[in-house]
Amino acid sequence: MTILKANKLSYYYQDGDQRRFILKDTTVTFEEGKFYTILGQSGSGKTTFLSLISALDTPKSGEIFFKGKNIQEIGYENYRRNDIGIIFQNYNLVPYLTACENVLVPMSITDNQLPKEQQEVAYNLLDYIGISKEKADRRVNQLSGGEQQRVAIARALATNVDIILADEPTGNLDEDKEQEIVDIFKELAHKHGKCVIVVTHSNEIAHQSDQMFYLKKGLLQAHE
Numbered sequence: 155m156t157i158l159k160a161n162k163l164s165y166y167y168q169d170g171d172q173r174r175f176i177l178k179d180t181t182v183t184f185e186e187g188k189f190y191t192i193l194g195q196s197g198s199g200k201t202t203f204l205s206l207i208s209a210l211d212t213p214k215s216g217e218i219f220f221k222g223k224n225i226q227e228i229g230y231e232n233y234r235r236n237d238i239g240i241i242f243q244n245y246n247l248v249p250y251l252t253a254c255e256n257v258l259v260p261m262s263i264t265d266n267q268l269p270k271e272q273q274e275v276a277y278n279l280l281d282y283i284g285i286s287k288e289k290a291d292r293r294v295n296q297l298s299g300g301e302q303q304r305v306a307i308a309r310a311l312a313t314n315v316d317i318i319l320a321d322e323p324t325g326n327l328d329e330d331k332e333q334e335i336v337d338i339f340k341e342l343a344h345k346h347g348k349c350v351i352v353v354t355h356s357n358e359i360a361h362q363s364d365q366m367f368y369l370k371k372g373l374l375q376a377h378e
């Protein structure tokens with residue numbers, strides 16, 4: 155089932171009195187239970203596209219639909235809080251909080267979990283993603299890069315979202331750790347029905363996804 159649709163999206167940056175188009179009327183759909191990768195040359199607009207579908211920026215024209223509803227209608231803030239989880243290359247965790255506390259942050263600002271259940275859900279999520287209770291109680295700056303990225307994934311999942319978006323999530327990890335994170339993405343899509351969309355430069359990762367898209371000349375093109 156289609157969960158996310160970008161319809162005729164256009165985006166440009168103003169360069170003096172010129173408009174430099176990054177996306178040009180591109181239409182693309184994403185389904186539940188699938189792991190997608192987006193590739194493209196540096197500067198082709200991958201991060202820009204991700205920021206539009208995560209409602210961190212708004213398109214110049216075109217619409218984005220989540221479960222058939224325009225995200226403008228859902229409300230960008232509601233959509234960001236309740237429907238998507240974002241994972242960054244640099245993890246973006248709060249360094250002086252424990253792993254568990256980092257996972258609790260988004261829960262405290264959404265309405266998807268009951269307060270008394272939050273801590274238990276956080277420990278369970280961390281455990282599922284490979285972070286023991288002992289590590290969950292450590293400050294995240296005392297965890298390795300791979301462990302921190304796991305915490306960031308647990309945080310993205312904390313609000314029980316249907317879509318996981320990631321921008322170069324393994325860019326700071328070595329190959330073994332990269333594969334472990336990719337295995338988590340596959341499992342989230344195939345076992346838990348999440349829609350996982352990952353921007354990457356890695357063909358290795360792309361070949362493991364269910365569908366690759368290339369961003370070229372402002373268009374996202376499916377790679378068969």
Ligand SMILES: Nc1ncnc2c1ncn2[C@@H]1O[C@H](COP(=O)(O)OP(=O)(O)OP(=O)(O)O)[C@@H](O)[C@H]1O
Nearest residue numbers: 167168176194195196197198199200201202203355
């Ligand atoms: N705020 C901005 N103002 C003007 N131009 C910008 C701005 N942000 C990004 N750009 C330009 O838009 C283009 C697309 O950038 P974007 O970061 O989306 O590309 P990308 O495909 O993610 O690149 P990379 O793979 O190098 O991360 C680039 O040429 C970039 O320099």
